[in-house]
Amino acid sequence: MADETPMKAVQVKLVLLGEAAVGKSSLVLRFVQNDFNENTSPTIGAAFLTQRCRLENRIVKFEIWDTAGQERFHSLAPMYYRNAAAAVVVYDITKSASLEKAKAWVKELQRQANPNIIIALVGNKLDLVSDTPSEPPTDGSEVERDEEDEETTPKPAESTEDGDSRQVSIAEAETYAKECGLLFFEASAKVGTNVNEVFTEIAKAIPLDTISPKPAAAAQGARKPATQAEGGVNLGEQQAKKGGCC
Amino acid sequence: MSPSELESDTYDVVVIGTNLSGSIVAASLAKAGKSILHIDPNEYYGSSHSSLTLDELIQWSSLHSSPSLTSHQYSQASTSTLTPSLHSDRRRYALSLYPAILPSRGSMIQTLIDSEVSKYVSFRLLGSVSVYNSTQPLNSSGEKEETGMVKNSKEVKVRRVPGSKEDIFKDTSINLRDKRKLMKFLLWASGSYEITTVFMENKHKRMGEFLKDVFGLDVKLADQICYAIAHCDDPEEKVERVLGRMNRYLKSIGRYGSGAFLVGQYGSAGEVAQGFCRACAVYGGTYVLGPSAKLESISASEDGVILRLPCHPRDIKASKVISTAEHLPENLRPAAAEVIITTAQCIAILPSFPELLRQSRGSSEGTQTEEEGSEENEDTAVLLFPPEGEMGLVRALIMGEGTGSCPPRQWILYLSSVVSESTPPKCLEPYLSRLSSEPLFSAFYFSHRPKYDIPAEKLLPSDKNIVLLRPCESLDMTEGMDWEAKQAEAAFWQVVGKDGQVGYFEKTEEGEESE
Numbered sequence: 001m002a003d004e005t006p007m008k009a010v011q012v013k014l015v016l017l018g019e020a021a022v023g024k025s026s027l028v029l030r031f032v033q034n035d036f037n038e039n040t041s042p043t044i045g046a047a048f049l050t051q052r053c054r055l056e057n058r059i060v061k062f063e064i065w066d067t068a069g070q071e072r073f074h075s076l077a078p079m080y081y082r083n084a085a086a087a088v089v090v091y092d093i094t095k096s097a098s099l100e101k102a103k104a105w106v107k108e109l110q111r112q113a114n115p116n117i118i119i120a121l122v123g124n125k126l127d128l129v130s131d132t133p134s135e136p137p138t139d140g141s142e143v144e145r146d147e148e149d150e151e152t153t154p155k156p157a158e159s160t161e162d163g164d165s166r167q168v169s170i171a172e173a174e175t176y177a178k179e180c181g182l183l184f185f186e187a188s189a190k191v192g193t194n195v196n197e198v199f200t201e202i203a204k205a206i207p208l209d210t211i212s213p214k215p216a217a218a219a220q221g222a223r224k225p226a227t228q229a230e231g232g233v234n235l236g237e238q239q240a241k242k243g244g245c246c
Numbered sequence: 247m248s249p250s251e252l253e254s255d256t257y258d259v260v261v262i263g264t265n266l267s268g269s270i271v272a273a274s275l276a277k278a279g280k281s282i283l284h285i286d287p288n289e290y291y292g293s294s295h296s297s298l299t300l301d302e303l304i305q306w307s308s309l310h311s312s313p314s315l316t317s318h319q320y321s322q323a324s325t326s327t328l329t330p331s332l333h334s335d336r337r338r339y340a341l342s343l344y345p346a347i348l349p350s351r352g353s354m355i356q357t358l359i360d361s362e363v364s365k366y367v368s369f370r371l372l373g374s375v376s377v378y379n380s381t382q383p384l385n386s387s388g389e390k391e392e393t394g395m396v397k398n399s400k401e402v403k404v405r406r407v408p409g410s411k412e413d414i415f416k417d418t419s420i421n422l423r424d425k426r427k428l429m430k431f432l433l434w435a436s437g438s439y440e441i442t443t444v445f446m447e448n449k450h451k452r453m454g455e456f457l458k459d460v461f462g463l464d465v466k467l468a469d470q471i472c473y474a475i476a477h478c479d480d481p482e483e484k485v486e487r488v489l490g491r492m493n494r495y496l497k498s499i500g501r502y503g504s505g506a507f508l509v510g511q512y513g514s515a516g517e518v519a520q521g522f523c524r525a526c527a528v529y530g531g532t533y534v535l536g537p538s539a540k541l542e543s544i545s546a547s548e549d550g551v552i553l554r555l556p557c558h559p560r561d562i563k564a565s566k567v568i569s570t571a572e573h574l575p576e577n578l579r580p581a582a583a584e585v586i587i588t589t590a591q592c593i594a595i596l597p598s599f600p601e602l603l604r605q606s607r608g609s610s611e612g613t614q615t616e617e618e619g620s621e622e623n624e625d626t627a628v629l630l631f632p633p634e635g636e637m638g639l640v641r642a643l644i645m646g647e648g649t650g651s652c653p654p655r656q657w658i659l660y661l662s663s664v665v666s667e668s669t670p671p672k673c674l675e676p677y678l679s680r681l682s683s684e685p686l687f688s689a690f691y692f693s694h695r696p697k698y699d700i701p702a703e704k705l706l707p708s709d710k711n712i713v714l715l716r717p718c719e720s721l722d723m724t725e726g727m728d729w730e731a732k733q734a735e736a737a738f739w740q741v742v743g744k745d746g747q748v749g750y751f752e753k754t755e756e757g758e759e760s761e
């Protein structure tokens with residue numbers, strides 16, 4: 001109902017997708033808590049995490065839903081996709097099969113999710129390859145990045161075993177991303193490369209008009225998260241766990 | 247896209263079926279630290295409480311079209327065909343196999359809050375509750391009844407039930423004396439009625455008679471109370487039972503707004519089930535749905551249950567299995583019930599909010615300020631048709647686009663009525679006609695449930711390591727969700743034992759305000 005003024009935080013539901021173990025939860029943890037867990041695959045243990053992204057003309061408050069392992073047997077519920085305005089589809093650049101899975105998840109999003117959803121394709125584990133260019137998507141990249149934040153240049157891989165474990169080339173993934181109209185990044189949850197950029201670029205790509213929803217947009221587009229639907233009641237008045245600020 | 251096997255051969259608990267109670271108990275056990283495998287042979291979440299898209303409903307219907315009961319929960323399902331525009335929008339519908347509203351006080355609300363699943367699922371207040379004033383015989387065509395003339399006719403077809411004290415004062419259709427009687431009764435019923443002698447002396451009476459004899463209410467008002475405030479199937483129901491329920495409904499008023507009931511988004515029950523499944527997954531539960539979760543074998547022994555599933559190459563061992571009867575093989579189910587209760591159900595898509603209910607809105611002065619003011623109110627409604635002829639009470643529940651159940655400017659109508667076995671499947675068609683002359687789509691089906699004469703506690707599966715979840719026995723629309731929440735909690739305690747080690751959806755860190 002009420003018009004959102006541009007500087008008011010607008011809430012955006014973002015979902016993560018991709019094969020198990022590509023680093024989805026790790027990317028969220030890096031973005032929200034600037035942290036990384038080496039061995040244990042982190043269980044977030046929360047409904048969803050929230051994180052703000054401040055842009056020049058608006059603040060986007062991401063409500064980030066992790067798969068909670070339900071991707072493993074392809075048993076993600078329709079609820080997961082509902083009202084998602086953005087999705088991060090992750091693959092592991094050291095496993096070519098994971099890009100194929102990512103493509104299948106993009107298809108699934110096109111079937112299940114809001115047609116205007118912003119999708120970012122992210123090749124994770126950039127730290128494992130030594131041939132890493134210091135600026136990830138290079139030639140002909142249409143991705144705009146904030147140079148000011150660029151202090152976290154990728155470090156060489158810590159693993160001694162192989163510097164040549166890359167199985168997915170930038171060109172291959174980028175070509176696919178362009179064809180499908182996806183944002184594209186290579187990132188590392190472990191060292192932090194490009195993680196903030198993924199979310200910042202998504203925040204920029206979200207059209208302002210889909211952000212302030214009319215009640216009529218209920219079943220469809222991006223809108224306030226389910227708990228704050230127009231005309232809804234707040235059963236418990238609890239808030240989601242809060243993260244820091246980027 | 248499926249990996250070839252599960253991460254483990256053993257689980258503390260395997261839950262079969264993603265219906266409401268199964269999903270809640272799965273989440274509660276996962277939160278209590280148990281390892282959970284939750285499976286459902288259907289491709290979709292929710293089992294008998296599912297919310298389906300339009301194409302899923304049509305497929306579901308084709309699987310449940312059999313004319314005979316056999317051992318199935320559903321029979322005689324049929325649907326109309328889809329127009330091209332419905333087909334292209336088919337995924338924008340959330341159609342519930344279990345249409346229900348939720349009292350603002352009760353086990354389900356409490357469980358939603360305690361589990362914090364209320365973060366995933368949202369609810370809104372039910373717009374209105376009305377009772378149909380049957381003045382014309384029910385005819386199968388029914389087309390005469392909802393012409394534009396209705397507005398001007400003297401006869402009020404539908405009476406909106408006052409939702410609060412103010413509503414009663416404002417209601418011009420009740421005279422002052424009746425108002426006083428009504429207020430007196432409601433005040434009594436919403437307080438500590440159970441310690442009064444009036445209650446002690448009359449608790450075994452029939453509700454309808456009790457209202458007439460003891461509170462001096464006329465038949466019309468007594469019926470309204472029974473059907474639309476206490477949500478009885480029938481005014482013959484015993485006072486004790488009715489008041490227990492009604493007291494809770496009256497106390498629900500004011501908790502989240504002026505009505506007693508809430509309507510869930512996206513088909514309600516199915517979405518709530520998904521929310522609990524997600525909570526279970528967040529606490530580490532594993533989910534497998536579809537053919538790879540279809541039980542190949544199950545056998546129970548002293549120290550646990552052994553299962554075989556297509557998703558795993560070896561035996562799966564569980565200390566306990568929790569399931570509804572329909573997922574278990576014959577030998578592990580409780581003995582068949584003597585009586586089967588059959589409910590006729592209809593799901594329809596309407597192109598407009600029923601004219602009948604529009605009229606009942608202001609109940610008098612028809613200066614409707616165009617669409618604007620009414621739009622928000624014309625999203626959800628309950629309408630009760632008192633028994634007529636062969637038919638018992640018929641309940642109608644309407645959910646509009648605000649509930650996320652359908653595209654804009656459409657409404658989902660659910661009709662249901664407990665019927666006898668010989669009733670024809672299309673018995674609800676005349677009711678549909680009263681509400682809409684040209685529905686965009688309709689589906690009809692029967693649902694069946696066992697009614698046992700033995701008390702609930704005695705109804706055990708053949709093995710102690712199998713915990714049975716039972717379906718709601720009656721009054722699904724208002725009581726079903728709370729029933730499911732209670733079943734889940736009972737199953738939780740059956741699994742963990744009451745030794746004080748773990749609590750049911752116990753708070754871990756954040757201190758929570760208690761009620």
Ligand SMILES: Cc1cc2nc3c(=O)[nH]c(=O)nc-3n(C[C@H](O)[C@H](O)[C@H](O)COP(=O)(O)OP(=O)(O)OC[C@H]3O[C@@H](n4cnc5c(N)ncnc54)[C@H](O)[C@@H]3O)c2cc1C
Pocket residue numbers: 408409410411412414429430432433436475495496497498499500501
């Ligand atoms: C048709 C109808 C008539 C009713 N008439 C009465 C009545 O005459 N007397 C009565 O006590 N209860 C009446 N109730 C029930 C009443 O609305 C509350 O549900 C009940 O008092 C429960 O109180 P609570 O403190 O447990 O509820 P809570 O929901 O916790 O608190 C609600 C608070 O608001 C007050 N409240 C709720 N509704 C109204 C209202 N409409 N006007 C003024 N205050 C309100 C309650 O008394 C209470 O203090 C009626 C309900 C219906 C449906």
Ligand SMILES: Nc1nc2c(ncn2[C@@H]2O[C@H](COP(=O)(O)OP(=O)(O)O)[C@@H](O)[C@H]2O)c(=O)[nH]1
Pocket residue numbers: 018019020021022023024025026027037038039040041042124125126127128187188189190191
């Ligand atoms: N080297 C490296 N390892 C990573 C990275 N991201 C995640 N991992 C590891 O990959 C494994 C799976 O990560 P997780 O976030 O659980 O993946 P998810 O199943 O997609 O959520 C864990 O052992 C992580 O430590 C990364 O950027 N670099």
Ligand SMILES: [Mg+2]
Pocket residue numbers: 024025026041042066067068069
């Ligand atoms: Mg994960």
